[in-house]
Amino acid sequence: MTANAIRISNLTRNFGNVRALDNLSLLIPKGVVFGFLGANGSGKTTTIRLLLGLLEPTSGHAEVLGFDTRSHSDKIRQHTGALLEHSGLYERLSAEDNLEFYARVWRLPTAKRRSRIKELLSNMGLWQRRHEIVGGWSRGMKQKLAVARAMLHHPPLIFLDEPTTGLDPVAAAALRDELQETVAREGVTVFLTTHNLVEAEKLCHQIGVIRQGKLLAIGNPDQLRVQAGNPRIEIVGRGFTPKLIDYLKSQPLISSTQIQGDRLTITLRKQTSAAPLVKILVNAGVEIEEVRKGNASLEEVFLTLMEAP
Protein backbone atom coordinates (compact mmCIF):
# COMPACT_ATOMS: atom_id res chain seq x y z
CA MET A 1 0.00 0.00 0.00
CA THR A 2 1.25 3.46 -0.88
CA ALA A 3 1.91 5.97 1.92
CA ASN A 4 0.70 8.80 -0.28
CA ALA A 5 -2.95 9.48 -0.86
CA ILE A 6 -2.20 11.47 -4.00
CA ARG A 7 0.82 11.40 -6.24
CA ILE A 8 0.96 13.75 -9.20
CA SER A 9 3.86 14.04 -11.61
CA ASN A 10 4.12 16.63 -14.36
CA LEU A 11 0.39 16.76 -14.85
CA THR A 12 -0.65 19.08 -17.66
CA ARG A 13 -4.06 19.84 -19.08
CA ASN A 14 -4.77 22.12 -22.01
CA PHE A 15 -8.16 23.41 -23.10
CA GLY A 16 -7.50 24.43 -26.69
CA ASN A 17 -4.76 27.03 -26.49
CA VAL A 18 -5.22 27.59 -22.79
CA ARG A 19 -2.98 25.67 -20.40
CA ALA A 20 -5.14 25.13 -17.32
CA LEU A 21 -2.56 23.00 -15.51
CA ASP A 22 1.13 23.26 -16.16
CA ASN A 23 3.45 20.41 -15.14
CA LEU A 24 1.96 20.03 -11.69
CA SER A 25 3.82 17.68 -9.36
CA LEU A 26 2.58 16.95 -5.86
CA LEU A 27 2.80 14.32 -3.15
CA ILE A 28 0.07 14.34 -0.53
CA PRO A 29 0.57 11.93 2.36
CA LYS A 30 -2.34 10.01 3.84
CA GLY A 31 -4.13 11.54 6.79
CA VAL A 32 -3.45 15.19 6.06
CA VAL A 33 -5.76 18.03 5.17
CA PHE A 34 -4.18 19.51 2.05
CA GLY A 35 -5.25 22.99 1.05
CA PHE A 36 -4.91 23.99 -2.58
CA LEU A 37 -4.88 27.78 -2.66
CA GLY A 38 -5.32 29.84 -5.76
CA ALA A 39 -7.33 32.60 -7.34
CA ASN A 40 -10.36 31.87 -9.53
CA GLY A 41 -9.31 30.12 -12.73
CA SER A 42 -5.92 29.08 -11.37
CA GLY A 43 -6.49 25.37 -12.07
CA LYS A 44 -7.81 24.08 -8.72
CA THR A 45 -11.07 22.61 -10.03
CA THR A 46 -9.33 21.20 -13.11
CA THR A 47 -6.92 19.39 -10.77
CA ILE A 48 -9.82 17.80 -8.86
CA ARG A 49 -11.53 16.78 -12.10
CA LEU A 50 -8.32 15.18 -13.33
CA LEU A 51 -7.79 13.37 -10.03
CA LEU A 52 -11.34 11.99 -10.12
CA GLY A 53 -10.84 10.83 -13.70
CA LEU A 54 -13.56 13.15 -14.97
CA LEU A 55 -11.06 14.69 -17.38
CA GLU A 56 -8.11 13.15 -19.19
CA PRO A 57 -4.74 14.84 -18.73
CA THR A 58 -2.96 16.20 -21.80
CA SER A 59 0.27 14.80 -20.39
CA GLY A 60 1.71 13.64 -17.10
CA HIS A 61 0.54 11.11 -14.60
CA ALA A 62 -1.49 11.00 -11.41
CA GLU A 63 -2.33 8.34 -8.86
CA VAL A 64 -5.03 8.56 -6.23
CA LEU A 65 -4.89 5.99 -3.42
CA GLY A 66 -2.54 4.03 -5.64
CA PHE A 67 -4.94 3.97 -8.60
CA ASP A 68 -3.98 5.50 -11.92
CA THR A 69 -6.39 8.27 -12.96
CA ARG A 70 -6.36 7.18 -16.60
CA SER A 71 -6.84 3.45 -16.21
CA HIS A 72 -8.60 3.06 -12.84
CA SER A 73 -10.75 6.14 -12.46
CA ASP A 74 -13.72 3.93 -11.52
CA LYS A 75 -11.75 2.61 -8.54
CA ILE A 76 -10.84 6.16 -7.53
CA ARG A 77 -14.49 7.23 -7.59
CA GLN A 78 -15.36 4.11 -5.60
CA HIS A 79 -12.95 5.01 -2.81
CA THR A 80 -13.32 8.77 -2.61
CA GLY A 81 -16.03 11.26 -1.73
CA ALA A 82 -16.46 14.65 -3.29
CA LEU A 83 -18.11 17.97 -2.66
CA LEU A 84 -17.51 19.76 -5.91
CA GLU A 85 -18.04 23.32 -7.08
CA HIS A 86 -21.78 22.99 -6.47
CA SER A 87 -23.38 21.02 -3.65
CA GLY A 88 -24.83 18.59 -6.21
CA LEU A 89 -27.88 17.89 -4.07
CA TYR A 90 -31.22 16.92 -5.59
CA GLU A 91 -33.35 19.81 -4.47
CA ARG A 92 -36.65 18.05 -5.15
CA LEU A 93 -35.68 15.24 -2.80
CA SER A 94 -35.56 15.23 0.98
CA ALA A 95 -32.25 15.31 2.85
CA GLU A 96 -32.67 11.64 3.75
CA ASP A 97 -33.43 10.64 0.16
CA ASN A 98 -30.35 12.49 -1.07
CA LEU A 99 -28.18 10.45 1.27
CA GLU A 100 -30.18 7.28 0.61
CA PHE A 101 -29.50 7.58 -3.12
CA TYR A 102 -25.76 7.98 -2.73
CA ALA A 103 -25.65 5.27 -0.04
CA ARG A 104 -27.22 2.94 -2.62
CA VAL A 105 -24.71 4.16 -5.22
CA TRP A 106 -21.92 3.09 -2.86
CA ARG A 107 -23.80 -0.13 -2.20
CA LEU A 108 -24.01 0.21 1.56
CA PRO A 109 -26.11 -2.66 2.96
CA THR A 110 -29.62 -1.56 4.04
CA ALA A 111 -29.03 -1.69 7.81
CA LYS A 112 -25.65 0.03 7.55
CA ARG A 113 -27.18 2.61 5.21
CA ARG A 114 -29.80 3.62 7.74
CA SER A 115 -27.45 3.80 10.71
CA ARG A 116 -24.84 5.73 8.78
CA ILE A 117 -27.37 8.27 7.49
CA LYS A 118 -28.67 8.74 11.02
CA GLU A 119 -25.15 9.09 12.41
CA LEU A 120 -24.07 11.71 9.87
CA LEU A 121 -27.29 13.73 9.95
CA SER A 122 -27.26 13.71 13.75
CA ASN A 123 -23.62 14.82 13.87
CA MET A 124 -24.41 17.66 11.49
CA GLY A 125 -27.51 18.67 13.46
CA LEU A 126 -29.80 17.84 10.53
CA TRP A 127 -31.53 14.67 11.73
CA GLN A 128 -34.71 16.43 12.83
CA ARG A 129 -35.04 17.96 9.36
CA ARG A 130 -34.31 14.82 7.37
CA HIS A 131 -37.74 14.66 5.72
CA GLU A 132 -37.62 18.23 4.44
CA ILE A 133 -37.13 18.92 0.74
CA VAL A 134 -33.60 20.24 0.35
CA GLY A 135 -34.65 22.97 -2.11
CA GLY A 136 -35.98 25.06 0.77
CA TRP A 137 -32.80 24.91 2.83
CA SER A 138 -30.17 27.61 3.35
CA ARG A 139 -26.90 27.28 1.48
CA GLY A 140 -25.07 26.54 4.72
CA MET A 141 -27.35 23.59 5.52
CA LYS A 142 -27.02 22.28 1.97
CA GLN A 143 -23.23 22.40 2.20
CA LYS A 144 -23.34 20.49 5.49
CA LEU A 145 -25.53 17.85 3.88
CA ALA A 146 -23.18 17.66 0.91
CA VAL A 147 -20.25 17.10 3.28
CA ALA A 148 -22.25 14.30 4.93
CA ARG A 149 -22.87 12.80 1.49
CA ALA A 150 -19.16 12.87 0.70
CA MET A 151 -18.42 10.97 3.93
CA LEU A 152 -21.24 8.40 3.63
CA HIS A 153 -19.19 5.40 2.62
CA HIS A 154 -16.21 6.12 4.95
CA PRO A 155 -13.91 7.08 2.08
CA PRO A 156 -10.22 7.36 2.97
CA LEU A 157 -9.99 10.51 0.82
CA ILE A 158 -12.40 13.34 0.12
CA PHE A 159 -12.24 16.24 -2.29
CA LEU A 160 -13.78 19.51 -1.19
CA ASP A 161 -13.92 22.21 -3.84
CA GLU A 162 -14.35 25.61 -2.17
CA PRO A 163 -16.87 24.33 0.38
CA THR A 164 -17.55 27.71 2.03
CA THR A 165 -17.87 29.82 -1.12
CA GLY A 166 -21.05 31.83 -1.12
CA LEU A 167 -21.75 31.33 2.58
CA ASP A 168 -22.14 34.26 4.95
CA PRO A 169 -19.32 34.56 7.54
CA VAL A 170 -21.35 32.91 10.31
CA ALA A 171 -22.39 29.96 8.14
CA ALA A 172 -18.86 29.65 6.75
CA ALA A 173 -17.37 29.55 10.26
CA ALA A 174 -19.97 26.97 11.35
CA LEU A 175 -19.21 24.77 8.34
CA ARG A 176 -15.47 25.08 8.98
CA ASP A 177 -15.97 23.95 12.58
CA GLU A 178 -18.15 21.11 11.37
CA LEU A 179 -15.55 20.12 8.79
CA GLN A 180 -12.75 20.22 11.32
CA GLU A 181 -14.67 17.99 13.72
CA THR A 182 -15.84 15.60 11.03
CA VAL A 183 -12.41 15.25 9.46
CA ALA A 184 -10.86 14.53 12.86
CA ARG A 185 -13.63 12.06 13.77
CA GLU A 186 -13.52 10.18 10.44
CA GLY A 187 -9.74 10.35 10.03
CA VAL A 188 -9.83 11.03 6.32
CA THR A 189 -7.35 12.64 3.97
CA VAL A 190 -8.78 15.84 2.56
CA PHE A 191 -7.94 17.64 -0.66
CA LEU A 192 -9.45 21.07 -0.16
CA THR A 193 -9.40 23.86 -2.70
CA THR A 194 -10.08 27.35 -1.47
CA HIS A 195 -9.23 30.98 -1.88
CA ASN A 196 -10.21 31.62 1.70
CA LEU A 197 -6.99 31.99 3.66
CA VAL A 198 -8.59 31.81 7.09
CA GLU A 199 -10.09 28.49 6.08
CA ALA A 200 -6.76 27.20 4.82
CA GLU A 201 -4.96 28.36 7.97
CA LYS A 202 -7.56 26.80 10.24
CA LEU A 203 -8.06 23.47 8.49
CA CYS A 204 -4.93 22.57 6.56
CA HIS A 205 -1.81 20.76 7.64
CA GLN A 206 -0.22 21.34 4.27
CA ILE A 207 -0.83 24.02 1.67
CA GLY A 208 -0.01 24.32 -2.01
CA VAL A 209 -0.32 27.64 -3.80
CA ILE A 210 -1.20 27.54 -7.49
CA ARG A 211 -1.27 30.34 -10.04
CA GLN A 212 -2.14 29.98 -13.72
CA GLY A 213 -1.81 26.21 -13.45
CA LYS A 214 1.65 26.31 -11.89
CA LEU A 215 2.48 25.29 -8.34
CA LEU A 216 4.26 28.24 -6.72
CA ALA A 217 4.86 26.99 -3.21
CA ILE A 218 4.12 24.06 -0.95
CA GLY A 219 4.55 23.37 2.76
CA ASN A 220 2.80 23.68 6.08
CA PRO A 221 1.44 27.15 6.94
CA ASP A 222 4.47 28.00 9.11
CA GLN A 223 6.93 26.92 6.46
CA LEU A 224 5.12 29.01 3.87
CA ARG A 225 5.20 32.06 6.09
CA VAL A 226 8.92 31.65 6.57
CA GLN A 227 9.53 30.85 2.89
CA ALA A 228 7.57 33.64 1.35
CA GLY A 229 7.17 36.34 3.99
CA ASN A 230 9.93 38.25 5.80
CA PRO A 231 9.98 38.07 9.61
CA ARG A 232 8.59 41.05 11.47
CA ILE A 233 8.61 42.65 14.88
CA GLU A 234 5.61 44.45 16.26
CA ILE A 235 6.24 46.97 19.03
CA VAL A 236 3.51 48.67 21.03
CA GLY A 237 4.59 51.78 22.91
CA ARG A 238 4.97 55.57 22.92
CA GLY A 239 7.64 57.94 21.60
CA PHE A 240 8.17 56.80 17.99
CA THR A 241 9.60 60.03 16.51
CA PRO A 242 10.09 60.60 12.74
CA LYS A 243 13.82 60.89 13.35
CA LEU A 244 13.88 57.48 15.06
CA ILE A 245 11.87 55.89 12.22
CA ASP A 246 14.29 57.32 9.63
CA TYR A 247 17.16 55.92 11.63
CA LEU A 248 15.56 52.48 11.76
CA LYS A 249 14.94 52.53 7.99
CA SER A 250 18.62 53.17 7.41
CA GLN A 251 19.56 49.95 9.21
CA PRO A 252 20.62 47.18 6.78
CA LEU A 253 18.60 44.51 8.57
CA ILE A 254 15.36 46.42 8.24
CA SER A 255 13.32 46.12 5.08
CA SER A 256 10.49 48.49 5.98
CA THR A 257 8.67 50.15 8.87
CA GLN A 258 5.06 51.02 9.36
CA ILE A 259 3.58 53.05 12.19
CA GLN A 260 -0.08 52.99 13.16
CA GLY A 261 -0.93 54.93 16.33
CA ASP A 262 1.12 53.43 19.11
CA ARG A 263 2.05 50.36 17.08
CA LEU A 264 5.28 50.12 15.09
CA THR A 265 5.71 47.21 12.68
CA ILE A 266 9.25 46.52 11.50
CA THR A 267 9.76 44.08 8.64
CA LEU A 268 13.20 42.47 8.70
CA ARG A 269 15.25 41.23 5.79
CA LYS A 270 16.09 37.98 7.60
CA GLN A 271 15.49 36.18 10.88
CA THR A 272 17.31 37.98 13.67
CA SER A 273 17.06 38.64 17.41
CA ALA A 274 14.74 41.44 18.50
CA ALA A 275 17.00 42.46 21.39
CA PRO A 276 19.33 44.91 19.54
CA LEU A 277 16.34 46.72 18.04
CA VAL A 278 14.61 46.95 21.39
CA LYS A 279 17.83 48.39 22.85
CA ILE A 280 17.93 51.08 20.12
CA LEU A 281 14.33 52.01 20.84
CA VAL A 282 14.81 52.14 24.61
CA ASN A 283 17.93 54.28 24.22
CA ALA A 284 15.94 56.64 21.99
CA GLY A 285 13.44 57.11 24.82
CA VAL A 286 10.61 54.91 23.56
CA GLU A 287 8.33 53.59 26.33
CA ILE A 288 7.77 49.98 25.25
CA GLU A 289 4.70 48.10 26.45
CA GLU A 290 4.78 45.03 24.22
CA VAL A 291 7.13 43.39 21.71
CA ARG A 292 5.89 40.61 19.44
CA LYS A 293 7.97 38.72 16.92
CA GLY A 294 6.36 36.80 14.06
CA ASN A 295 6.15 36.03 10.38
CA ALA A 296 3.95 37.34 7.64
CA SER A 297 0.34 36.19 7.70
CA LEU A 298 -0.76 33.55 5.24
CA GLU A 299 -2.68 36.25 3.42
CA GLU A 300 0.52 38.24 2.92
CA VAL A 301 2.34 35.12 1.78
CA PHE A 302 -0.45 34.40 -0.68
CA LEU A 303 -0.54 37.94 -2.03
CA THR A 304 3.25 38.03 -2.36
CA LEU A 305 3.15 34.81 -4.36
CA MET A 306 0.27 36.01 -6.50
CA GLU A 307 1.97 39.31 -7.28
CA ALA A 308 5.40 37.85 -7.99
CA PRO A 309 6.44 38.13 -11.66
Added chain:
Amino acid sequence: MSADIWTVMWKEWRELLFQRGSLRGIMLSLLPSVLLFGIILPSQIGHFWVESAMPLGFWGWLPMLPVTVVIADAFAGERERHTLETLLASPLSEQAILFGKVGAVVGYAWVLTLIILLAGLVTVNVIHGNGKLLLYPLIITLGGMIFALLTATLMASIGVIVSLRSATVKQAAQQLAFASLAITWIPLFGFSLLPTALQTSLLESAKSANTTQLFLISIVILAVVDVGLLLVAMTRFKRSRLILD
Protein backbone atom coordinates in the same frame (compact mmCIF):
# COMPACT_ATOMS: atom_id res chain seq x y z
CA MET B 1 -24.64 -3.32 -13.14
CA SER B 2 -28.35 -4.11 -12.76
CA ALA B 3 -28.25 -2.94 -9.12
CA ASP B 4 -26.77 0.38 -10.23
CA ILE B 5 -29.39 0.78 -12.99
CA TRP B 6 -32.06 0.11 -10.40
CA THR B 7 -30.52 2.71 -8.06
CA VAL B 8 -30.63 5.37 -10.77
CA MET B 9 -34.21 4.41 -11.61
CA TRP B 10 -35.12 4.67 -7.92
CA LYS B 11 -33.74 8.20 -7.77
CA GLU B 12 -35.41 9.24 -11.03
CA TRP B 13 -38.82 7.93 -9.94
CA ARG B 14 -38.42 9.52 -6.54
CA GLU B 15 -37.70 12.90 -8.15
CA LEU B 16 -40.43 12.48 -10.74
CA LEU B 17 -43.21 11.21 -8.55
CA PHE B 18 -42.55 12.93 -5.27
CA GLN B 19 -41.64 16.34 -6.65
CA ARG B 20 -45.04 17.52 -5.52
CA GLY B 21 -44.32 16.12 -2.10
CA SER B 22 -46.98 13.45 -1.62
CA LEU B 23 -48.96 10.61 -3.11
CA ARG B 24 -51.91 12.95 -3.50
CA GLY B 25 -49.67 15.14 -5.62
CA ILE B 26 -48.83 12.18 -7.83
CA MET B 27 -52.50 11.36 -8.33
CA LEU B 28 -53.25 14.97 -9.21
CA SER B 29 -50.44 15.10 -11.76
CA LEU B 30 -51.73 11.96 -13.49
CA LEU B 31 -55.37 13.00 -13.42
CA PRO B 32 -55.53 15.11 -16.63
CA SER B 33 -54.07 12.31 -18.79
CA VAL B 34 -56.31 9.65 -17.24
CA LEU B 35 -59.34 11.90 -17.55
CA LEU B 36 -58.76 12.77 -21.20
CA PHE B 37 -57.43 9.51 -22.63
CA GLY B 38 -58.90 7.04 -20.16
CA ILE B 39 -62.41 8.42 -19.69
CA ILE B 40 -63.52 11.17 -22.13
CA LEU B 41 -62.13 9.64 -25.33
CA PRO B 42 -63.26 6.02 -24.72
CA SER B 43 -66.70 7.17 -23.58
CA GLN B 44 -67.16 9.02 -26.88
CA ILE B 45 -65.82 6.22 -29.07
CA GLY B 46 -67.81 3.52 -27.27
CA HIS B 47 -67.38 -0.25 -27.65
CA PHE B 48 -65.46 0.28 -30.88
CA TRP B 49 -62.67 1.37 -28.51
CA VAL B 50 -62.12 -2.18 -27.31
CA GLU B 51 -63.37 -4.24 -30.24
CA SER B 52 -61.30 -2.69 -33.06
CA ALA B 53 -57.56 -2.48 -33.59
CA MET B 54 -57.76 1.23 -32.80
CA PRO B 55 -56.24 0.97 -29.31
CA LEU B 56 -53.15 -0.57 -30.87
CA GLY B 57 -52.23 2.74 -32.51
CA PHE B 58 -53.09 4.42 -29.28
CA TRP B 59 -50.82 2.07 -27.27
CA GLY B 60 -47.99 3.06 -29.57
CA TRP B 61 -48.60 6.79 -29.55
CA LEU B 62 -49.66 7.43 -25.96
CA PRO B 63 -46.38 6.58 -24.13
CA MET B 64 -44.49 8.98 -26.35
CA LEU B 65 -46.25 11.91 -24.71
CA PRO B 66 -45.05 11.45 -21.10
CA VAL B 67 -41.63 10.37 -22.35
CA THR B 68 -41.26 13.59 -24.34
CA VAL B 69 -42.16 15.64 -21.30
CA VAL B 70 -39.90 13.84 -18.85
CA ILE B 71 -36.82 12.75 -20.80
CA ALA B 72 -35.74 16.31 -21.65
CA ASP B 73 -34.82 16.65 -17.99
CA ALA B 74 -32.62 13.55 -17.91
CA PHE B 75 -29.22 15.17 -18.44
CA ALA B 76 -30.08 18.76 -19.28
CA GLY B 77 -31.92 19.00 -15.95
CA GLU B 78 -28.98 17.56 -14.02
CA ARG B 79 -26.71 20.01 -15.83
CA GLU B 80 -29.02 22.96 -15.19
CA ARG B 81 -29.41 22.14 -11.49
CA HIS B 82 -25.66 21.48 -11.07
CA THR B 83 -26.08 17.86 -9.96
CA LEU B 84 -24.47 16.25 -13.01
CA GLU B 85 -20.84 16.63 -11.97
CA THR B 86 -21.46 15.06 -8.56
CA LEU B 87 -23.30 12.18 -10.24
CA LEU B 88 -20.40 11.70 -12.65
CA ALA B 89 -17.96 11.78 -9.72
CA SER B 90 -19.75 8.76 -8.24
CA PRO B 91 -18.70 5.18 -9.00
CA LEU B 92 -21.77 4.59 -11.19
CA SER B 93 -20.79 3.39 -14.65
CA GLU B 94 -21.80 5.40 -17.69
CA GLN B 95 -24.09 2.58 -18.82
CA ALA B 96 -25.79 2.38 -15.44
CA ILE B 97 -26.55 6.11 -15.47
CA LEU B 98 -27.78 6.02 -19.07
CA PHE B 99 -29.91 2.90 -18.80
CA GLY B 100 -31.20 3.92 -15.39
CA LYS B 101 -32.46 7.19 -16.79
CA VAL B 102 -33.95 5.63 -19.92
CA GLY B 103 -35.44 2.76 -17.89
CA ALA B 104 -37.08 5.10 -15.39
CA VAL B 105 -38.77 7.18 -18.07
CA VAL B 106 -39.84 4.16 -20.13
CA GLY B 107 -41.20 2.43 -17.04
CA TYR B 108 -43.11 5.53 -15.99
CA ALA B 109 -44.63 6.03 -19.45
CA TRP B 110 -45.46 2.36 -19.84
CA VAL B 111 -47.24 2.09 -16.50
CA LEU B 112 -49.09 5.33 -17.23
CA THR B 113 -50.22 3.91 -20.58
CA LEU B 114 -51.45 0.71 -18.92
CA ILE B 115 -53.38 2.74 -16.32
CA ILE B 116 -54.99 4.85 -19.04
CA LEU B 117 -55.95 1.84 -21.16
CA LEU B 118 -57.36 0.09 -18.12
CA ALA B 119 -59.33 3.22 -17.30
CA GLY B 120 -60.58 3.22 -20.91
CA LEU B 121 -61.69 -0.39 -20.58
CA VAL B 122 -63.58 0.35 -17.36
CA THR B 123 -65.17 3.46 -18.90
CA VAL B 124 -66.38 1.58 -21.99
CA ASN B 125 -67.76 -1.25 -19.85
CA VAL B 126 -69.56 1.13 -17.50
CA ILE B 127 -71.06 3.36 -20.21
CA HIS B 128 -71.45 1.03 -23.19
CA GLY B 129 -71.22 -2.47 -21.71
CA ASN B 130 -74.96 -3.12 -21.41
CA GLY B 131 -74.27 -5.81 -18.84
CA LYS B 132 -71.73 -7.53 -21.07
CA LEU B 133 -68.01 -7.67 -20.21
CA LEU B 134 -66.06 -6.03 -23.00
CA LEU B 135 -62.33 -6.85 -23.20
CA TYR B 136 -59.45 -5.92 -25.52
CA PRO B 137 -58.59 -8.93 -27.71
CA LEU B 138 -55.65 -10.88 -26.26
CA ILE B 139 -53.40 -10.29 -29.29
CA ILE B 140 -54.09 -6.56 -29.09
CA THR B 141 -53.35 -6.53 -25.36
CA LEU B 142 -50.06 -8.41 -25.62
CA GLY B 143 -48.95 -6.70 -28.81
CA GLY B 144 -49.98 -3.32 -27.48
CA MET B 145 -47.93 -3.76 -24.32
CA ILE B 146 -44.83 -4.60 -26.37
CA PHE B 147 -45.60 -1.82 -28.84
CA ALA B 148 -45.98 0.71 -26.01
CA LEU B 149 -42.67 -0.39 -24.52
CA LEU B 150 -40.88 -0.05 -27.83
CA THR B 151 -42.28 3.35 -28.77
CA ALA B 152 -41.52 4.63 -25.27
CA THR B 153 -37.96 3.38 -25.66
CA LEU B 154 -37.75 4.97 -29.12
CA MET B 155 -38.72 8.38 -27.79
CA ALA B 156 -36.61 7.96 -24.64
CA SER B 157 -33.52 7.08 -26.70
CA ILE B 158 -33.98 10.10 -28.96
CA GLY B 159 -34.68 12.20 -25.88
CA VAL B 160 -31.60 11.09 -24.04
CA ILE B 161 -29.39 11.86 -27.04
CA VAL B 162 -30.90 15.36 -27.25
CA SER B 163 -30.74 15.89 -23.49
CA LEU B 164 -27.09 14.84 -23.33
CA ARG B 165 -26.10 17.76 -25.55
CA SER B 166 -28.57 20.40 -24.37
CA ALA B 167 -27.54 23.17 -22.00
CA THR B 168 -31.01 23.60 -20.55
CA VAL B 169 -34.19 21.59 -20.12
CA LYS B 170 -36.07 24.18 -22.18
CA GLN B 171 -33.71 23.73 -25.10
CA ALA B 172 -33.99 19.94 -24.88
CA ALA B 173 -37.79 20.09 -24.62
CA GLN B 174 -38.05 22.32 -27.70
CA GLN B 175 -35.89 20.00 -29.77
CA LEU B 176 -37.83 16.97 -28.54
CA ALA B 177 -41.17 18.56 -29.37
CA PHE B 178 -40.00 18.88 -32.97
CA ALA B 179 -38.68 15.32 -32.92
CA SER B 180 -41.98 13.89 -31.65
CA LEU B 181 -43.91 15.89 -34.24
CA ALA B 182 -41.59 14.57 -36.92
CA ILE B 183 -42.02 10.98 -35.74
CA THR B 184 -45.81 11.33 -35.82
CA TRP B 185 -46.28 13.35 -38.98
CA ILE B 186 -43.42 12.49 -41.31
CA PRO B 187 -44.77 8.97 -42.08
CA LEU B 188 -48.25 10.39 -42.77
CA PHE B 189 -46.92 13.32 -44.77
CA GLY B 190 -44.48 11.08 -46.62
CA PHE B 191 -47.28 8.70 -47.50
CA SER B 192 -49.41 11.53 -48.89
CA LEU B 193 -46.51 12.56 -51.14
CA LEU B 194 -46.33 9.14 -52.77
CA PRO B 195 -47.92 8.68 -56.19
CA THR B 196 -51.61 7.72 -55.91
CA ALA B 197 -51.04 4.36 -57.58
CA LEU B 198 -48.36 3.47 -55.06
CA GLN B 199 -50.53 4.64 -52.17
CA THR B 200 -53.39 2.43 -53.40
CA SER B 201 -51.10 -0.53 -53.89
CA LEU B 202 -49.61 -0.12 -50.39
CA LEU B 203 -53.05 0.16 -48.82
CA GLU B 204 -54.22 -2.94 -50.70
CA SER B 205 -51.15 -4.88 -49.52
CA ALA B 206 -51.75 -3.72 -45.96
CA LYS B 207 -55.39 -4.78 -46.14
CA SER B 208 -54.59 -8.19 -47.52
CA ALA B 209 -51.58 -8.78 -45.27
CA ASN B 210 -51.80 -10.81 -42.15
CA THR B 211 -52.31 -8.34 -39.24
CA THR B 212 -50.16 -10.39 -36.90
CA GLN B 213 -47.39 -10.54 -39.47
CA LEU B 214 -47.55 -6.79 -40.07
CA PHE B 215 -47.53 -6.19 -36.39
CA LEU B 216 -44.53 -8.46 -35.85
CA ILE B 217 -42.62 -6.70 -38.62
CA SER B 218 -43.33 -3.32 -37.00
CA ILE B 219 -42.14 -4.63 -33.65
CA VAL B 220 -38.90 -5.97 -35.12
CA ILE B 221 -38.23 -2.71 -36.98
CA LEU B 222 -38.93 -0.68 -33.84
CA ALA B 223 -36.71 -2.93 -31.72
CA VAL B 224 -33.82 -2.60 -34.18
CA VAL B 225 -34.20 1.19 -34.29
CA ASP B 226 -34.34 1.31 -30.46
CA VAL B 227 -31.15 -0.72 -30.10
CA GLY B 228 -29.41 1.46 -32.70
CA LEU B 229 -30.42 4.65 -30.91
CA LEU B 230 -29.34 3.32 -27.53
CA LEU B 231 -25.96 2.43 -29.02
CA VAL B 232 -25.65 5.98 -30.35
CA ALA B 233 -26.54 7.33 -26.89
CA MET B 234 -23.90 5.07 -25.32
CA THR B 235 -21.18 6.33 -27.63
CA ARG B 236 -22.14 9.94 -26.91
CA PHE B 237 -22.18 9.46 -23.15
CA LYS B 238 -18.60 10.06 -22.03
CA ARG B 239 -17.83 11.56 -18.65
CA SER B 240 -15.13 13.87 -20.00
CA ARG B 241 -17.41 15.15 -22.79
CA LEU B 242 -20.23 15.85 -20.37
CA ILE B 243 -17.93 17.75 -17.99
CA LEU B 244 -16.64 19.94 -20.80
CA ASP B 245 -20.15 20.59 -22.16
